[in-house]
Amino acid sequence: MREVLARVELRQLAQRITGRYHLDPLSRAETRAYVNHRLKVAGATTEIFSPAALDEVYRLSGGVPRIVNVICDRALLGAFTQETHRVSASLVRQAAGEVYGRSFSAPWLKALAGACVALAIAVLAAGAWHWSRENGAAEPSAQPVAAANAAPLAQAQIPEPSGEAGLGTGLAASEPALADMGELLRAHAGALNTDAAFARLLALWGARFDPEGGRPCDQARRQGLQCVYQQGSWGQLRTLDRPAILTLVDDEGQAHQVVISRLDDDHARLELADAPQVSVASISRYWYGDYLVLWRPPVAATQALSAGMQGEGVRWLRRNLHALQGLGPDANPEEAASDIYDEDLLRMVEDFQRRHRLKVDGIAGMQTQIVLDTLTNPAGTPRLSLPTG
Template identity: 30%
Template sequence: MYTEFFHLKEMPFSIAPDPRFFFMSDRHKEALTHLTYGLQGAGGFIMLTGEVGTGKTTVSRALIQELTYTTVVGYIHNPAVSELELLATLCDEFKLDYDQHNLSLKVLFDLLHYFLLDNCQQDKACVVIIDEAQLLSTTALEQLRLLTNLDVEHKKLLHIVLIGQPELQQKLKLPELRQLAQRITARYHLLPLTELELASYVAYRLSIASGNPGLFSRKILKLIHRHTAGLPRLVNLVCDKALYYAFKTRDDKITSQHVKAAVTAVAITTPVKANNNAQSLAALAVTVCLGLVITGFQFGLFNFVEDDSATTPVDKVTPIIATTNAEILLARASNDVMSDKALFSDIKSARQRSAATQFLYKEWGYDIALNDATCRNAQHANLRCLQRQGNYAQLVQYNLPAVVRLLDNLGEGYYATLLSITPLGVELQLSSSHLLVSQAWFERYWSGDFTLFWTAPSRFENSLKQHDKGELIRWLDHNVSAALGENALSGTRFDWPLLKKVMRFQKQSGLTADGIVGPQTMITVVHYADSTVPKLNIATHLAEDK
């Protein structure tokens, strides 16, 4: 092969796990730091998520190496099993004997309980690491939660590290898993490598194999990043193939032709948009953000002359009288009254949209670092980002949380997160302040710009229309029919009957009845199909909190 030609002592880009080749980028180190920190707590769940090939397994292996001899570790590679099989797998990992002819949840649960108690008495910690955790069933996850109930003197006997793809975060938003979600004491979402990190990654692996880092020029590394989006697994595949093609043509350096041939060979059909804006990912610790409710008084929101002697603010928020319903609406906020000074500070810190976008990610279940809170990074959370200019009615029609751009009296913009629209008013998150303002006030100061996240089946591109074919058409038919209370047509072709059905759905939903399923129609269909999607509707918020 190419190793002798390039004077390498071994293949530097093998995808086979090898601790010597583990490269810890800044974001991998941050992930490891926060997982380690989570294990130092009283117990419960820790979660690491990321797209396929971002290096989650690398972090988990590094975590195991960090653990001391006083920690007993169980590692589950395939969690797509029943709850009974899951407990049996845990017993196998901990080398516990059990009668395979007398299996029950109680027998295995008790066996694990005794084992955990015994380890606790020996001052040993027990950690279970579950890879591909998005494959766990809800019943299996609930069984894991029950295991974390076991404690001694307020100390949990078991830590569970869940490692999975972004779908895991969505699964944990299910109502039946809310108790488990509340027990996640640390979480981290791992993003792909930046261009700079990719260059360091390639150089590191070449150095381990005694190779020349100059094999890949800066221009070539940029091209590789463009095609792989910084996913380490894809980087390995492309670099390996590129070296092979360079060997075949007897070139001592990698060229763009070699990279393009490698990309074709590993079946990357189109370049993935690189995450150029992503910086190092910070802690994704579980934090309850308690806002401040503005109730029963007026204050100068846009008067930037901080004069305590002023008796009449230049502009005022419409007063909201505190009622029982208002308290329900903002039950997660504190009842403290905020000062003008605090509000001025929040407005000044909201000049950039990143803080508001960070809150938008939280509405979708993702705790993400401020520098990573961008529209571009939504793709790494299986979300789509939509930026629009419109009026209030159009904003309400989307029925999704959004980042909105507001204007002060000087015409300068700042950003807030729109959380809900209710008969009581418009609920906003402005930096650290939780506000409830009237619709009239919102329409007066809103610029019309908004950004929202939405989700759709992975095969959906820009639109679905008559004569399209495929399983996505069956999905569309099923969900539109359910929303209309009609029987599904059960076909995979967007024919005339389905076109008429889509038009009825659009008309019922207040959309333009053109029969074309574009982003707005798809967003509305998903509202019916997926109850976990965050909505502006207050009734939905209250139902989920009960």
């Protein structure tokens, strides 16, 4: 922000700012105090994060308050879905993995691995020393010959790197080069607006976009699709499993809309010229969690479904939850035909939400309905986990 305000064209705005304060990352102790204070303000009467969990929050967030908030929020949701009242260090690592889009291991694992490597080297060195003493005493004249033969043998076993052979070269050649997200934002700045993003996203669904046809989501609705705005993490995108428009903010504060059409553990494919593949970590530098997905609602009137409601949407919800359990309409015809959101359906929805790491509230909102639709109606639906087109 200070660099932006220092730009010549913003000097009038900078002159009107009379007070400035730059917030540095929190220390380990400040991070602990900050999290505990926020929990007490929210009504917590006991310590919810274990000391080890708070240490992990600091390690994985670097003390940046915004990242602390996001990781803690995901960790609390994870604890809720697991029905535990205590957030552990492993749960914090899982939450951070969903935020950053990559996995994290416990810090002591690196120390343990280093100790094991050091021990193995020591054992090998001791064995080599013992072997050299025994063979040196018995055959002193063989050492020069062995040394002379060892060098060419080592050279024969370690081939020189070349452009045509070599294990490392072969693996590198089989994987496409990863593009840098910052460079893509600069190179395609003029093509990363809202209209262009919706045109690409609608095309993945076999729909059309007209720049003169009105609001993009209205155009989608006329073609049987519905926009769903969300703010979340890579883990939520993988759960929804739908192509999405991500809002990215570059280093100059400019917003860009990019469409991702493929997502695995570490990489995402963008709907741009040449379909570049970018690492999740590179995108995360510019993404603050805002995204939009499309879905095709099963009934005309879409709304969040909760206990006591009645209608065709409730019947669809029950029928698809039964299908996931392997229960056909003939298993219990009367229950399968019911369009009332009763206690049995409430429990089924909660179990479904718990299994898929959704908010467990018994309310079938848009996220719950989209995930259910993805699992039960895969045909004709573009998905992040499968090639599109």
